[in-house]
Amino acid sequence: MEAMIKIYCRDHHRSGATICAECQALLDYATVRLERCRFGESKPTCAKCPVHCYQRTRREQVKVVMRQAGPRMLWEHPVMSLRHWLDGFRAAPEV
Numbered sequence: 001m002e003a004m005i006k007i008y009c010r011d012h013h014r015s016g017a018t019i020c021a022e023c024q025a026l027l028d029y030a031t032v033r034l035e036r037c038r039f040g041e042s043k044p045t046c047a048k049c050p051v052h053c054y055q056r057t058r059r060e061q062v063k064v065v066m067r068q069a070g071p072r073m074l075w076e077h078p079v080m081s082l083r084h085w086l087d088g089f090r091a092a093p094e095v
């Protein structure tokens, strides 16, 4: 998530080495959600999650970031992308 937000911010907000305040707030939010994720170790990818713990507006923001930065991730972080893609095959746990 962090790598994706960094790419998005760099390309869309023209930020330098650090990300802008707005993107930082989104990253902080996603980090807290992740820490509190009820699935812990067996966490599905959030896109496949049956719970979707994100607030509506945050979820929309994440979607935009993924749409824009997703394709770039493949080139800039191929291993990370592959891992996440493989994680996507794991079935979400029962809630």
Ligand code: SF4
Pocket (backbone or CB within 6 Å): 033, 034, 037, 038, 039, 043, 044, 045, 046, 049, 050, 051, 052, 053, 054
């Ligand atoms: S959306 Fe689902 S998988 Fe993602 S952090 Fe929230 S509860 Fe966990």
Ligand SMILES: [Zn+2]
Pocket (backbone or CB within 6 Å): 008, 009, 010, 013, 015, 019, 020, 021, 022, 023, 024
């Ligand atoms: Zn930004």
